[in-house]
Amino acid sequence: MPELPEVETVRRGLEPTMVGARIAKVEQRRADLRFPFPPDFARRLTGRRVEAMGRRAKYLLADLDGGDVLVMHLGMSGSFRIDADAPGVFHHDRSKDAAHDHVVFHLSNGAAVTYNDPRRFGFMLLEERASLAEHKFFRDIGVEPLGNELDGALLARLFDGKAAPLKAALLDQTLIAGLGNIYVCESLHRAGLSPRRAAGTIARKGGVATARAVLLARCIREVLEEAVAAGGSSLRDHRRADGSLGYFQHNFRVYDREGAACSTPSCGGIVKRVAQSGRSTFFCGVCQR
DNA sequence: AACACCCCCTGTCGGC
DNA sequence: TGCCGACAGGGGGTGT
Numbered sequence: 001m002p003e004l005p006e007v008e009t010v011r012r013g014l015e016p017t018m019v020g021a022r023i024a025k026v027e028q029r030r031a032d033l034r035f036p037f038p039p040d041f042a043r044r045l046t047g048r049r050v051e052a053m054g055r056r057a058k059y060l061l062a063d064l065d066g067g068d069v070l071v072m073h074l075g076m077s078g079s080f081r082i083d084a085d086a087p088g089v090f091h092h093d094r095s096k097d098a099a100h101d102h103v104v105f106h107l108s109n110g111a112a113v114t115y116n117d118p119r120r121f122g123f124m125l126l127e128e129r130a131s132l133a134e135h136k137f138f139r140d141i142g143v144e145p146l147g148n149e150l151d152g153a154l155l156a157r158l159f160d161g162k163a164a165p166l167k168a169a170l171l172d173q174t175l176i177a178g179l180g181n182i183y184v185c186e187s188l189h190r191a192g193l194s195p196r197r198a199a200g201t202i203a204r205k206g207g208v209a210t211a212r213a214v215l216l217a218r219c220i221r222e223v224l225e226e227a228v229a230a231g232g233s234s235l236r237d238h239r240r241a242d243g244s245l246g247y248f249q250h251n252f253r254v255y256d257r258e259g260a261a262c263s264t265p266s267c268g269g270i271v272k273r274v275a276q277s278g279r280s281t282f283f284c285g286v287c288q289r
Numbered sequence: 290a291a292c293a294c295c296c297c298c299t300g301t302c303g304g305c
Numbered sequence: 306t307g308c309c310g311a312c313a314g315g316g317g318g319t320g321t
Binding site: 002003006034035058073074075076077119121122136137171173180181182183233235255279280 | 312313314315316317
């Protein structure tokens with residue numbers, strides 16, 4: 001599930017339960033996910049208070065008292081759920097995939113926050129807040145697309161001279177942080193740009209923005225904002241931390257819609273699927289140039 | 290530097 | 306039915 005809108009939805013879902021609470025106990029049920037857990041993971045977390053829940057790119061960041069940050073990445077299939085210990089709180093029946101509940105954070109407020117990840121491409125790190133920006137997973141991460149910096153001019157500077165296709169350039173986390181396969185496809189469709197177009201062609205010499213760059217920047221922002229507002233996309237029954245479903249998948253115009261009529265008014269095209277750098281790209285060859 | 294691949298792992302779905 | 310291959314929201318690491 002997790003591109004920027006989904007991770008942001010998870011962050012917002014965890015925030016009210018986690019911020020202000022102490023981690024009373026950590027159940028770590030295996031030694032590794034994608035990477036081994038940090039040494040003494042459970043012990044170092046126990047007793048810490050969560051001061052804030054943040055996000056950078058597709059990473060969740062739980063700021064702890066004492067100066068450490070619990071870094072969590074959901075990979076392809078990671079999710080959190082919250083089970084409150086209060087009477088009358090609705091509990092979802094998750095027994096069927098309890099086998100993939102890898103970590104449970106028991107909080108001082110009675111809530112239990114469980115990390116589930118069937119494919120185990122997710123991972124957790126424990127790093128000092130002060131040096132997190134220099135960590136090798138963070139130091140090269142690009143601009144946050146929902147911040148103030150992303151506009152046509154920046155996009156043009158980032159893509160100037162690039163021969164790589166727009167699809168690859170937009171997926172590159174060192175340029176723009178947080179886009180994944182879905183939102184790249186959706187952004188390009190809205191902007192009417194072919195995923196196969198060389199990224200450099202939306203910049204003039206010297207990185208000056210073209211109308212295409214301005215439009216693409218606007219479409220990226222628009223798609224992400226709409227998706228966040230919808231609570232992200234729920235594919236394969238993926239849920240938010242509170243158990244509810246995001247619904248942006250109903251607004252996909254091209255992603256996973258191979259063979260469907262293009263939704264651009266009077267376009268008449270059919271959504272195609274092609275492979276780019278080993279992953280599916282969905283687009284309309286008629287209105288995306 | 291800038292790609293292109295491969296891989297990690299489990300679950301699901303379509304075709305035969 | 307069952308089996309088998311293709312594919313799935315990510316991204317680190319290696320090799321050219």
